């Protein structure tokens with residue numbers, strides 16, 4: 636059970652958010668809000684629009700219509716200073732997107748210096764304190780290629796935290812990791828949640844969602860099908876689509892025949908172009924400056 640404090644203050648408001656890629660309407664009207672200190676986990680099948688939803692929150696994707704307000708600033712207003720809004724939103728991706736040619740410490744300071752305009756000494760102090768938070772202070776001189784995937788992801792979290800964000804967005808942060816490396820990353824996220832960080836987490840880790848989330852959103856086909864306390868959405872889902880999804884995720888071997896998943900996928904995406912699976916980082920290659928400077 637989540638033990639952290641959720642305030643009544645709204646940090647993000649999403650109102651009738653829609654997003655189409657050409658003819659393919661991926662988000663069909665999403666309305667929800669996130670409160671200060673709240674941990675919201677988004678679950679749902681591949682291709683249901685989870686990553687697109689998250690990326691619309693900081694305009695990594697430009698919504699087709701609808702409104703997103705972050706901390707009182709309407710990010711969907713063309714006049715909004717999106718770089719400033721992005722600097723307040725830490726983002727952690729499935730692929731860690733660290734700069735391979737920079738040390739762990741430099742990965743954690745570069746955006747502080749270039750975007751936050753911190754001086755180097757301050758930036759290094761903050762970076763070290765966040766590396767300590769994720770248990771990697773002893774790796775500050777290492778390069779990403781010398782670290783395990785789990786360690787790289789923890790560096791990516793330390794890097795995001797070093798910007799002192801108001802909230803953190805995570806897009807399947809453990810999906811690219813070997814199973815034995817998942818636990819350390821989830822522990823770091825669990826600790827962040829208990830410290831009061833506002834977190835929006837797309838994940839397939841149902842145990843994490845159940846234990847840590849204040850609220851779970853189940854998405855399918857570009858809609859929020861149901862949302863609520865994890866004991867309800869995961870423990871006692873009301874909708875057939877939620878039950879079917881959870882059944883597939885929680886009992887993967889119970890899908891009677893090979894290819895059953897493919898059929899279910901095709902059914903949900905009738906008349907849509909071939910989806911590229913979790914094509915959520917397609918526009919962001921490792922080491923691309925936009926990642927760190929959040930100025931894409």
Ligand SMILES: Nc1ncnc2c1ncn2[C@@H]1O[C@H](COP(=O)(O)OP(=O)(O)O)[C@@H](O)[C@H]1O
Pocket residue numbers: 656659661679680681682683684685686687688909910911912913914915917
């Ligand atoms: N940049 C893009 N261009 C075109 N189609 C996209 C793009 N990003 C995502 N899509 C499509 O949007 C749908 C939802 O994708 P996504 O938000 O990544 O789903 P999820 O994260 O739930 O797996 C998919 O059909 C995907 O192919």
Ligand SMILES: [Mg+2]
Pocket residue numbers: 685686687807913914915
């Ligand atoms: Mg995705």
